[in-house]
């Protein structure tokens with residue numbers, strides 16, 4: 678079901694300008710944009726400090742990134758979400774709570790290389806990315822070989838991707854693609870909420886609804902090692 682456009686979306690987006698760094702144009706040719714257009718961020722100008730930077734892709738309503746940022750005030754967070762209707766809630770909550778260390782990008786993950794310098798990010802969170810099981814949509818999966826070289830280039834050496842999902846099929850696919858694309862996979866659990874990682878886990882909106890239905894949560898960490906090389 679399609680989500681109804683939020684009331685007064687445009688003026689409300691404008692009121693979030695303090696935390697909204699960029700807003701993508703939907704008709705942009707993504708490949709061309711990533712290759713030809715560069716507006717790389719100067720993080721110290723954006724955040725006013727030199728703290729490390731972490732990134733969430735597909736932040737949805739932003740509950741996870743808000744809680745993570747509150748727990749870690751000495752880390753800066755970037756939250757990416759393609760859907761304006763959804764990111765608006767995340768931004769409004771962040772402003773309401775006065776969280777100083779989160780900024781938002783309303784763009785598709787495909788064009789992140791336009792804005793984020795290479796080797797500038799410590800961690801990337803992929804929380805409950807849409808599994809898209811249809812073969813024809815593989816390229817849109819956020820752990821497909823189309824995206825992993827982008828993440829690898831953005832991550833610092835030793836940096837990592839932390840993935841959580843409710844879909845076993847998507848999880849197995851992701852584990853295989855992480856390894857194929859040169860990441861080292863560790864901390865694999867097929868039942869996060871009953872694992873040693875449960876205590877520090879921040880439950881996202883989707884995670885709450887899946888676990889309330891009794892579904893196990895899958896989680897892993899994919900590390901960019903010293904031997905990581907870009908793959909085509």
Ligand SMILES: C[S@@+](CC[C@H](N)C(=O)[O-])C[C@H]1O[C@@H](n2cnc3c(N)ncnc32)[C@H](O)[C@@H]1O
Pocket residue numbers: 734735736737738757758759760763784785786787804805806807881882883884
């Ligand atoms: C299933 S929701 C999960 C939301 C949230 N992470 C959670 O766990 O509650 C996936 C989100 O990823 C966003 N998304 C999907 N593809 C994206 C892309 N290429 N770039 C940025 N965001 C994307 C969707 O708009 C959606 O809000």
